[in-house]
Amino acid sequence: xxxxxxxxxxxxxxxxxxxxxxxxxxxxxxxxxxxxxxxxxxxxxxxxxxxxxxxxxxxxxxxxxxxxxxxxxxxxxxxxxxxxxxxxxxxxxxxxxxxxxxxxxxxxxxxxxxxxxxxxxxxxxxxxxxxxxxxxxxxxxxxxxxxxxxxxxxxxxxxxxxxxxxxxxxxxxxxxxxxxxxxxxxxxxxxxxxxxxxxxxxxxxxxxxxxxxxxxxxxxxxxxxxxxxxxxxxxxxxxxxxxxxxxxxxxxxxxxxxxxxxxxxxxxxxxxxxxxxxxxxxxxxxxxxxxxxxxxxxxxxxxxxxxxxxxxxxxxxxxxxxxxxxxxxxxxxxxxxxxxxxxxxxxxxxxxxxxxxxxxxxxxxxxxxxxxxxxxxxxxxxxxxxxxxxxxxxxxxxxxxxxxxxxxxxxxxxxx
DNA sequence: GCCGTTTTCGGCCCGACTGTTTTCAGTCG
Numbered sequence: 001x002x003x004x005x006x007x008x009x010x011x012x013x014x015x016x017x018x019x020x021x022x023x024x025x026x027x028x029x030x031x032x033x034x035x036x037x038x039x040x041x042x043x044x045x046x047x048x049x050x051x052x053x054x055x056x057x058x059x060x061x062x063x064x065x066x067x068x069x070x071x072x073x074x075x076x077x078x079x080x081x082x083x084x085x086x087x088x089x090x091x092x093x094x095x096x097x098x099x100x101x102x103x104x105x106x107x108x109x110x111x112x113x114x115x116x117x118x119x120x121x122x123x124x125x126x127x128x129x130x131x132x133x134x135x136x137x138x139x140x141x142x143x144x145x146x147x148x149x150x151x152x153x154x155x156x157x158x159x160x161x162x163x164x165x166x167x168x169x170x171x172x173x174x175x176x177x178x179x180x181x182x183x184x185x186x187x188x189x190x191x192x193x194x195x196x197x198x199x200x201x202x203x204x205x206x207x208x209x210x211x212x213x214x215x216x217x218x219x220x221x222x223x224x225x226x227x228x229x230x231x232x233x234x235x236x237x238x239x240x241x242x243x244x245x246x247x248x249x250x251x252x253x254x255x256x257x258x259x260x261x262x263x264x265x266x267x268x269x270x271x272x273x274x275x276x277x278x279x280x281x282x283x284x285x286x287x288x289x290x291x292x293x294x295x296x297x298x299x300x301x302x303x304x305x306x307x308x309x310x311x312x313x314x315x316x317x318x319x320x321x322x323x324x325x326x327x328x329x330x331x332x333x334x335x336x337x338x339x340x341x342x343x344x345x346x347x348x349x350x351x352x353x354x355x356x357x358x359x360x361x362x363x364x365x366x367x368x369x370x371x372x373x374x375x376x377x378x379x380x381x382x383x384x385x386x387x388x389x390x391x392x393x394x395x396x397x398x399x400x401x402x403x404x405x406x407x408x409x410x411x412x413x414x415x416x
Numbered sequence: 417g418c419c420g421t422t423t424t425c426g427g428c429c430c431g432a433c434t435g436t437t438t439t440c441a442g443t444c445g
Contacts, residue, residue, distance in 0.1 A: 020428060024417035056418045094434085096443050130434060180445095194445090225444095226431055242445080244432095257430090262445075269429045274421085280430050 002074055005029035005059075009170035010087055011078035013097035014104070027054040030263055032063070034318060077255035085111035092141040093224075094134075102127065117144050118267050140222075144238070151189035152239050158183060160193055160239055164217060168243070172215045173201025176251075180258035186313045187387055192240040194258045202245040209258055214243050250282045252297035265316035271321065280303075340369035349374040349384060349395050355393075357401045363404070372397055 018371065031054035032039060042048045049060040049362040053153050059158035065072040084106065089100045089112060103109040106127050109118050119139050158179075165177040174197055178184075181194035201210040207228055214231040215223055225234040231243045246254045257265060258281065272279040276287050283295035284304055294300040299309045307324035311332055323329050343357055345351035353361075357374060362370045373392065375384035385393055 018417085021417050023428075027418080058417055094443065098442060129436070129442080133435060137434090182428085192445090229434065232433090258445085260445085265445095266429060274431075278430080322419070358420055 001031045001063060002033035004066055004071060005032060005062065006173070007087055008062075008072065008075040010090055010097065011075065011366040014082060014090075014101050015078055015085060016101065021296050024056075024059070024139045028059040031055055034316070039063055041069050065399070080177075083110050089115065092138065092145055094137050094141060099129075103130070112142060120274065145232070148224065151191045152237075153184075154183060154188055154190055156237070157193050157239065160219075160235060160241065160303065161195060163219070164193075164195060164241065164243070167217055168195070168197055168214065171201060171210060173199050174210060175199030175232055176248075178255060180255060182258060184259050185261065185315060192242060195243045196246060196251070196254055197243060198246050198251050199249045203247055207245045210245055216244075217238060248296065250295050252299070252301055253279070253283050253295045254281045256298045258300055259312050259315060264315040264321070267321050273306065277304070277357050336366065338365070338367070340367045340371075342371045343373050344370055345374050346372060346393075348389070355397055356403070357395060359400055359404060 001185055005025050006029035007021050008240075010149070012022045012025065012121075031052050035052050037048065037052060039049075042361075043064050046060050046064075049055050050057070062072045073267040074337050074358075075179065086104065088102055089109075090097065092112065099147065103115065103118075103124075107118055107123055109115050115138065118124055119135060119142075123136075124135050161179040161183060165179075166200070168177050176196075176198050178196045180192065180196050181192065184191060186198040197210070197214075200209070211226060211228070211231055215226055215233070217233070220234045221238075224234065229245050231239065237346055244258065245256065256268075257279075272338050273287070274282060275286050277293060279285075279301070280286050283292045284301050286293050286353055291413045294304045302309045302324065307321065308329055310320055310324050310328055310329050313332060314329065341362065346355050346358055347353055348355075351374070356370070365390065372393075374390075376390060377384035377386045
């Protein structure tokens with residue numbers, strides 16, 4: 001349902017529809033994706049649908065149409081006019097609805113393949129806003145899109161963040177590098193990597209040296225954009241990295257802004273406006289005289305908005321803004337809440353560390369208990385413990401427990 | 417098309433970067 005509503009928003013945009021109506025479809029798509037209400041089951045209950053923020057009378061009707069017919073009339077109408085392959089064009093970088101509409105009306109281009117052909121045939125030259133650079137950008141965009149599309153596992157993004165961070169910190173005048181975006185929010189995947197950088201080298205008007213240094217990072221495949229405050233590039237694995245240089249006075253505002261999520265930020269800025277403020281990546285400022293209210297830390301920005309600061313993991317616009325205003329944020333499970341580990345392999349089979357090392361690491365992590373769960377011998381396991389080695393292993397566990405002052409009160413051996 | 421702590425009408429988030437349009441439109445995050 002969310003996808004169909006989002007597609008309808010895209011089609012409306014290509015069609016030149018009202019921007020606010022388009023935004024309503026986007027908002028409804030997000031609402032459909034995030035709600036815990038079973039929309040198919042609730043389709044007959046209009047009042048229930050209307051309780052969902054972003055769903056009004058029209059969207060309730062749309063959801064009901066999707067539940068019964070699998071689509072909605074407006075989407076069908078627009079698809080009949082434009083065809084579904086137009087939607088794929090929007091996925092190319094730099095390609096928005098206005099450009100798609102232009103290509104469609106001026107050159108009858110309705111798909112990525114047709115666009116590639118038109119570029120090869122030189123049919124784009126002479127169209128409005130289609131200079132050499134723009135055409136080359138599209139050509140490159142098609143290449144990139146066909147090669148790599150999608151999101152990256154968080155550990156991939158994390159490793160890239162560490163490597164780039166170490167490189168950046170070597171530049172004189174760069175003092176701090178902080179990953180923002182989905183990496184900071186602890187999502188499982190990241191679409192791109194946002195790195196915020198501050199220090200004397202990031203002072204306004206004096207960023208040129210630092211910008212050049214960023215753009216000289218050895219792992220860069222190609223530079224997407226390079227300005228006064230920002231450098232965007234692709235790494236060899238296709239991951240897009242946005243590096244932003246900020247004065248420390250704005251660091252909190254920028255960190256808040258680039259951590260997102262987008263939905264969280266939109267809600268937060270609406271709240272700011274209602275309170276007579278405007279929130280940007282530079283500061284929370286008064287609407288009337290533009291004077292800064294808060295900017296240096298996230299804490300003071302949230303406080304000025306009448307809210308508690310919240311961990312980045314909560315910022316998905318799923319009720320956390322209201323909860324923070326009521327001072328009723330939930331406590332997140334932290335690493336320190338983990339009491340033990342019930343699945344550990346040692347180097348007796350396919351682990352990498354000894355019993356003693358595992359036990360010491362567990363103590364250091366504050367665990368109350370661990371379970372050593374090495375493999376027994378079976379057909380699939382080449383290095384599993386036979387009965388004799390297993391008994392020796394247990395004896396060694398008892399020995400380590402004794403050496404480390406344990407009472408081995410709960411020690412037992414179960415053959416699995 | 418949605419929404420409401422002055423409103424059922426009249427609003428709706430904000431700024432950077434790019435390319436090409438001599439003053440700005442389009443895209444992006």
